[in-house]
Amino acid sequence: MTKVFIPRDSAALSVGADEVAAKIIKIAAKQGLDVTVVRTGSRGMLFLEPLMEVETAAGRIGYANVTPEMVEDLLAAGALSGASHASTIGQVESHEYFARQNRITFARVGIIDPISITDYEAHGGLAGLRNALAKTPESIVEEVTESGLRGRGGAGFPAGIKWKTVLLATSDQKYICCNADEGDSGTFADRMLMEGDPFTLIEGMIIAGIAVGATKGLIYVRSEYPHAISIFNEAIAVANSSGLLGSSVLGSAHEFNLEVRVGAGSYVCGEETAMLESLEGKRGMVRAKPPIPALVGLFGKPTVINNVMTLAAVPMILAQGAAAYQSLGHERSRGTQVFQLAGNIKQGGIVELAFGTTLGELVDGFGGGTLSGRPVKTVQIGGPLGAYLGKSDWNVPMAYESLAEVGGMLGHGGIVVFDDTVNMAKQARFAMEFCAEESCGKCTPCRIGSTRGVEVIDRIVAGEEQSKNLELLSDLCDVMADGSLCAMGGLTPLPVRSALKLFPADFGISVGVK
Amino acid sequence: MDIKILTHMVEQIEKNIPAHEEQYLRISEHLIKFWTPQMRTDLFQEVKENRQNYSEVVGQVVDDMRAKAKA
Amino acid sequence: MTLLADPRGTMPIRSGIGEPDYGTPKSSSQVMVTVTIDGEAHVVPEGTSVMRAAGEAGCSIPKLCATDSLQPFGSCRMCIVEIDGRKGTPASCTTPVEEGMVVRTQTEKVAKLRKGVMELYISDHPLDCLTCSANGDCELQDMAGVAGLREVRYGMDGKNHLDAPTDSSNPYFSFDESKCIVCNRCVRACDEVQGTLALTIEGRGFNSKVSPGGLNFLSSECVSCGACVQACPTATLQEKSVIDLGMPTRTVQTTCAYCGVGCSFNAELRGDELVRMVPAKTGGANEGHSCVKGRFAWGYASHSERITKPMMREKITDEWREVSWDEAIEFTASKLKEIQLQYGDNSIGGISSSRCTNEEIFVVQKMVRAAFGNNNIDTCARVCHSPTGYGLSTTYGTSAGTQDFKSVAKSDVIVVIGANPTDAHPVFASRMKRRIREGAQLIIIDPRKIDLVESAHIKADYHLQLQPGTNVAVINAIAHVIATEGLIDEVFVSERCDPGPFNRWRKFIELPENSPEVVESQSGVPAETIRQAARLYAAGNNAAIYYGLGVTEHSQGSTMVMGMANLAMATGNIGREGVGINPLRGQNNVQGACDMGSFPHELSGYRHVSDNAVREQFEALWDVKLLPDPGMRIPNMFDNAISGEFRGLFVHGEDIAQSDPNTKHVEKSLKSMDLVVVQDLFLNETSKFAHVFLPGTSFLEKDGTFTNAERRINRVRPVMAAKNGKQEWQIICEIAQAMGYDMHYENSAQIMDEIAQITPTFKGISFAMLDEVGSVQWPCNDAAPDGTPIMHVDGFVRGQGQFMETPFVPTEERSNRKFPLLLTTGRILTQYNVGAQTRRTANVTWHPEDVLEIHESDAALRGISDGQKIAVSSRIGETILTAEVSDRVPAGVVHTTFHHPTSGANVITTEFSDWATNCPEFKVTAVEIRPADSSAAPTNTLESVLTKA
Incomplete structure (x- = not known):
């Protein structure tokens, strides 16, 4: 029997993976070939999708950009035994893009059947949970603290400290809330993990629950992720029936239950307190802090809120120890970051590397430059409200503090590339427009300021009283950055100011602003 | 006052005050505390004349109260 | 960091003539922390916001979305400050003080940000301040001044809401969306204060707007409590009376004359014209909240149908004719005396009104006892809460609810029996709903699915939907479960209750006839539901019972009150916050009417007329002989009128022909009388049978006190001159004088002094005292100089609590084939x-x-x-x-x-x-x-x- 692996990841589906899989099954049946098609996640080399992999004695051999029309030809050429073909990339794990990564969080994504718990365990799954079950809550929290794991949602708050706050809070009920409202432009790591290896996230959440004494977990997923939602729900059903979830986690005295909650298309619900409001069935409006959610969170109870990538790193930390994770990284950014390359890029996809790599290495080294072939003008890191960086920033180490030093932010690790045809005044305007559209409407700087920002930028571009309006824009950016309630309004000035600073000519002005 | 009303009132009071050693006392206390002298007089007169229309308890209460009033 | 010029005095702590607003609620913490604000150290309770600490210290911080009746929200960003050692500019409303914190409220940086925020606000706000109805009472206007905004650099041509429509559907207030600054205060007030959750914010970002859901305010879930209007910092939500009449210029604090909650209001006037009634934050009963009646429905006081001149007629079929006060009083007095001469001293009587002040009621009962010379005084409490008096005084020794309203905030289990607080006591209902939203469990015992059974964020844990008339059966079944399942608080019972009656009660209640299984067939409530509700009540930490006329207005009303009192004693739910037995009084002064001695058997303070020592005190003070026997109750008066023994009645502010049962019988008795005197605001059903009509005063004209359902004595202050030219107590005194009894007071304060002199539970009370402290809950005397929020704390008023057996005697009124x-x-x-x-x-x-x-x-x-x-x-x-x-x-x-x-x-x-x-x-x-x-x-x-x- 030959095993053929075809991703069921949304990115692969969008380029015909289902049709390819169906074609293989159809032809194999017709030709009496003993073939099993296993649907996996994606390896993250999106430029190769649909990527078909065949299990051979020499490892998994890949065939890239397979179309249904190619299938007959491929099989005839002996692809089931790993034979060479125009589309072959050879051993997948030796592929340059893949082999140079340090896959920890994404260790199993693209390899296993996402809803097979045996597959999961066979590839090292549940080792972290088993270790955690043998530990006290305090020592789990200690382990996570020592690993240096920081929140991957953008703020980079140390996970261990957050967990400790929840652990020490006394309450009849505590919650683990996973933020899977992955709304930033150019980000897809959360989705790919949930589609490719959901048990890792489940395991991470269970460990978090045991660590802080929470028995309920909720995953807030954006509605734009129907496949992730359905795969994740399948995985939860498997976890429930196999005793991973429920009143006795793996036969222990610990209870943990999980539930998927689907968002309603609001960007700001990715902000943790707005997400809590939404989870409580209310309008997704940001809460003022204090009180912090770790003490007064979901339904007023102590709550751990972590991003998918944060929680998905936890099983490895518990399995291999804090030191193993801590040994990777750059300065205060420890472990790996799952970068996502997107936009106008030749080789888009997932690149998981230890913190400290450079922008140049990611964009040029992995990404291979722009898809259009034109020069890179700028990149935006950290979503629609992240700063624009230019070639001068190519050697900045990719880590929280070092990016902040150049006015940037890592955010969720999404990197969107633009070539030299982009007009940065339009991009700056877009940032304000995006904020105006997605603002929850609670605080004034964000609610009114973003709309005024669009108008002021329009006046600058139109050449109306430029210096007066530039001063006004600068004042507005101050009010939004320093006066907004949450990061939504607070960060909107980042892309505006960086665009203006790097490319004043795009605004029709020849002098930079202060 | 119409004696039928007074009769109904005293019967209600009797029903609602449970039958035990304090029942007589509590009924008579109630009549003293809340009834006008005229209402009591009218009831006493009626019970005296038509005792057969009243329960044992009411009859006894009226006897006791009359005795006390004389004393 | 440069400090600007001394900000003190530049930022008003109040807007217009309103009460001060410290921005965030007061902290109740006992722990004090020291915080340095603008260089000066201040000691405040832990949990106080930086904003409130600064406001109390006299250096107010600008604010728009904060108001001290609501939880901090942090949206307007006007209140940002700098705090040493903290990043950025935190909002002072959402930042609690910490020990050693150093706050700077006025720095160059925050000044610039505030100005920038204000510039944004004004860029989407009509520039019509001079013609705006809120001119002078607008926080946005105040803040623009405080921020020093001189110019809106964005211009007014950008995207805006200036053309948004005005919703005038509500009869009392309008919603002008173009003026809305989306501070959410209205939405939060509807959620947090009122608990109706009728308002929401629709849309996102710049398109965010306040919405009542549905078409408009009138067709929405809105209950017109006015909380949103009060919370609005601009003219967006504005009383129509303010729009029509203009901003008020002065206030008089008084007490609402509707239900027994007794809300305090600031009557806001423009000259002598009442413009609006605004609930007072200092009101002990309402703490700044109101309902549609008290807040808005006061216009009747100036209604064209008000009668302001005395009227008389020979026969009730004659037309009324206006007469002088002298003629009306002289006629009334001489006619009453004439009747007494002909038919005896007992042939006349009076009925006092729970709508009137304590002083007026006291004087009415005094007139009856001293001038009429009999005890034929009764009150409309007869037809509502008289069983409360009987039941609670028998079991506990006092004729009043045990708690203050605040107590409900400490309840874990709330039982509502035969009451519909969201309709009848809405302001208290809001307190109750807040506690339920916080997690208190709820048991409803009512034949009807009242709103509390299920409404926004409220769901009763148990609804015992019993057949009307089976209260006692159900309360006995609950007690049966508690007694037979070992849920009695034996320690409380043995320490606090009389053992003899308790043991007898226990034997009675354990009888199988009281089991839920038997009661199920009588009440229609499933036995298991009764059992579960009983367990919840007994096991809850603090369980409180609230009840209304659905308990008392039954042929077993008194039994039911005792049944509830038994239950509270049996489970130890008495004598502390969060527990107790709480009658929700229907009328504003039912409690006071009872306290003032307007029952025929009792003198003020619930002392029986047969008590020689008490009577002698009154006789000495009043210089008159009092009768030692009870007088007639209202139904006795009616029955005796029909039989011809009772012939003259003084009805003070009560429409017995409409409110009392069996109208035909009431009317027959009224028609049988020689003289019916009605004192009221309007001609009514009863006045159709009256010979003399004496015009009364509305609550806006009265000077006195009301006592609410929590025994709180509140001042009623005259807001306007008496339309009839006389205070009601004066009229009563004049009748008494005309009948030959010298009854005279200079003012109503003197009446309260007399009440305090002769009534031990009121000993410490005077108008001067009330004006100083605001309000007080009786007993207020040497033992409790500050009043008594919670009763029976260390022992029952009667000494030991007395359990009473409560046999279920079904009413004789049964459904049958003819009346099913x-x-x-x-x-x-x-x-x-x-x-x-x-x-x-x-x-x-x-x-x-x-x-x-x-x-x-x-x-x-x-x-x-x-x-x-x-x-x-x-x-x-x-x-x-x-x-x-x-x-x-x-x-x-x-x-x-x-x-x-x-x-x-x-x-x-x-x-x-x-x-x-x-x-x-x-x-x-x-x-x-x-x-x-x-x-x-x-x-x-x-x-x-x-x-x-």
């Missing part, structure tokens, strides 16, 4: 009692007529559809109502209100009454219903009776 349905009566939010006031306001918008709620199956069986006119008949009479097919009532039960006289609900209620107090059985009448057009016109409607009269 049970009618029960209740209240509606916008109307009040007989509607004399609320019918004369725009509240009729919501309730133009009384309707009969009927279950779908009962309606279908009779071919009745929603909105159809139906005839409702009992063995007493018949009336016409409009049917409302509803799932609020179970099959077999129908419900109506009696706010409109034309409904004549009491035309059909019966003569049955509570065995102990004669409180009428309003809550159970067997009736039949048929479409009104299906047979001959009814024979006993109010109108037909009147026509015959």
Whole structure:
């Protein structure tokens, strides 16, 4: 029997993976070939999708950009035994893009059947949970603290400290809330993990629950992720029936239950307190802090809120120890970051590397430059409200503090590339427009300021009283950055100011602003 | 006052005050505390004349109260 | 960091003539922390916001979305400050103080940010301040000044909401969206203060706007409590009276004259014209909240139908003629004396009103006892809460609720029996709902599915939907479960209660006849539900019972009150915060009317007339001989009138012909009398049978006190001159004087002094004292100089708590083949009692007529559809109502209100009454219903009776 692996990841589906899989099954049946098609996640080399992999004695051999029309030809050429073909990339794990990564969080994504718990365990799954079950809550929290794991949602708050706050809070009920409202432009790591290896996230959440004494977990997923939602729900059903979830986690005295909650298309619900409001069935409006959610969170109870990538790193930390994770990284950014390359890029996809790599290495080294072939003008890191960086920033180490030093932010690790045809005044305007559209409407700087920002930028571009309006824009950016309630309004000035600073000519002005 | 009303009132009071050693006392206390002298007089007169229309308890209460009033 | 010029005095702590606003609620913490604000150290309770700490210290911080009746929200960003050691500019409203914190409220940086934020606000706000109704009372205007905004650099041509429409659908306030700054104060007030959750924010970002949901305010879930209007910092939500009349210039604090909650209001006037009533944050009962009645429905006081001159007539068929005060008083006095001369001292009496002040009531009962020379004084509490007095004084020794309203915030289990707080006591209901939203569990015992059974964020854990008339059976079954399942608090009982009666009660309650399984067949409540509710009540940490007329207005009303009192004692739920037995009083001064000695058997302070020592004190003070025997109750007066022994009645502010049961009987007795004197604001059903009409004063004209359901004595202050030219106590005194008894006071404060002098529980009370402290809960005397929020803390007033056996004696009023349905009566939010006031306001918008709620199956069986006119008949009479097919009532039960006289609900209620107090059985009448057009016109409607009269 030959095993053929075809991703069921949304990115692969969008380029015909289902049709390819169906074609293989159809032809194999017709030709009496003993073939099993296993649907996996994606390896993250999106430029190769649909990527078909065949299990051979020499490892998994890949065939890239397979179309249904190619299938007959491929099989005839002996692809089931790993034979060479125009589309072959050879051993997948030796592929340059893949082999140079340090896959920890994404260790199993693209390899296993996402809803097979045996597959999961066979590839090292549940080792972290088993270790955690043998530990006290305090020592789990200690382990996570020592690993240096920081929140991957953008703020980079140390996970261990957050967990400790929840652990020490006394309450009849505590919650683990996973933020899977992955709304930033150019980000897809959360989705790919949930589609490719959901048990890792489940395991991470269970460990978090045991660590802080929470028995309920909720995953807030954006509605734009129907496949992730359905795969994740399948995985939860498997976890429930196999005793991973429920009143006795793996036969222990610990209870943990999980539930998927689907968002309603609001960007700001990715902000943790707005997400809590939404989870409580209310309008997704940001809460003022204090009180912090770790003490007064979901339904007023102590709550751990972590991003998918944060929680998905936890099983490895518990399995291999804090030191193993801590040994990777750059300065205060420890472990790996799952970068996502997107936009106008030749080789888009997932690149998981230890913190400290450079922008140049990611964009040029992995990404291979722009898809259009034109020069890179700028990149935006950290979503629609992240700063624009230019070639001068190519050697900045990719880590929280070092990016902040150049006015940037890592955010969720999404990197969107633009070539030299982009007009940065339009991009700056877009940032304000995006904020105006997605603002929850609670605080004034964000609610009114973003709309005024669009108008002021329009006046600058139109050449109306430029210096007066530039001063006004600068004042507005101050009010939004320093006066907004949450990061939504607070960060909107980042892309505006960086665009203006790097490319004043795009605004029709020849002098930079202060 | 119409004696039928007074009769109904005293019967209600009797029903609602449970039958035990304090029942007589509590009924008579109630009549003293809340009834006008005229209402009591009218009831006493009626019970005296038509005792057969009243329960044992009411009859006894009226006897006791009359005795006390004389004393 | 440069400090700007001394900010003190530049930032008003109040807007307009309103009360000060510290931005965030007061912290109740006992732990104090020291915080340095603008260089000066201040000590405040832990949990206080930086904003409040600064405001209390006199260096107010600008704010727009913060107000101290609401939790901090942090949206306007005007209140940002700098704090040493903290990043950025935190909002002072959402930042609690910490020990050693150093705050700078006025730095160059925050000044610039505030100005920038204000510039954004004004870029989307009409520039019509001079012609705006809120000019001078607008926080946005104040803040623009404080921020020093001189220019809006964005111009006014950008995207804006200046053309947004105004919603004027609500009769009392308008919603001008163009002026809205989306501070959410209205939405939060609706959620946090009122708990109706009618308002929301629609849309996102710049398109965010306040929405009542649906078409407009009137058609929304809005209950017109006014909390949103009060919370609004601009003219967006504005009283129409302010728009019409202009900004008020002065305030007088007084007390609402509607229900027994007794809300304090600031009457805001422009000259002598009342512009609006704003609930007072300092009000002990309401703490700044209000309902549609108190807040808005005060216009009746100036209604054109107000009678302001005395009137007389020889016969009730004659026309009224206006007379002088002297003539009216002289006639009244001489006629009363004449009747007494002819028919004896006992042939006249009076009825005092729970709508009037303590001082007026005290004087009325004094007139009866001293000038009439008898004890024929009763009060309208007879027909509402007299069983409360009987039941609670028998078991606990005092005739009043045990808690203050605040207590409910500490309850873990709340039991509501025969009460509908969201309609009848809305301001207290809001407190209760807040606690329920916080997690308190809720048991409802009521035949009807009241709003509390299920509404926004509220769901009763158990609804015991019993058959009308089976309260006692159910309360006994609950007690049975507690006794037989080992849930009695033996320690409390042995320490605090009289063992003899307790043991007898225990034996009684454990009888199988009281088991839930037996009671299920009587009440229709499943035995298991009773058991679970009983366990919840007994096991909850703090369990409190709240009840209303659904308990008292039954032939076993007094038994039921004792049954609840037993339950609280048996489970130790008495004598601390969060527990207790709490009557929700219907009228503003029912408690006071009872306290003031207006029952025929009691002098003020619940002391029996037969108590020689007490009587001697009164006799010495009043210089008159008092009778040692009880006088007539209201029903006795009616019965004696028909039999010819009772011939003259003084009715003080009560419409007995509409409010008392069996209208035909009441009218017959009124017609039998030689003299009926009515003192009231309007001609009413009773005045149709009166010979003298004495115009009274509205609460806006009175000077005195009301006592609410939590025993709180609140000042009622004259807001305007008496329209009739006299205070009511003066009129009473003049009648007494004309009858030959010298009764004289310089002012109403002197009456309270007399009350305090002769009533031990009021010993410490005077107007001066109340004006100083705001309000006080009796007992207030040497033992409790600051009053008594919670009663029976260390021991019961009577010494030991007395358990009473509570046999269930079913009412004689039963449904049968001829009258198969049970009618029960209740209240509606916008109307009040007989509607004399609320019918004369725009509240009729919501309730133009009384309707009969009927279950779908009962309606279908009779071919009745929603909105159809139906005839409702009992063995007493018949009336016409409009049917409302509803799932609020179970099959077999129908419900109506009696706010409109034309409904004549009491035309059909019966003569049955509570065995102990004669409180009428309003809550159970067997009736039949048929479409009104299906047979001959009814024979006993109010109108037909009147026509015959």
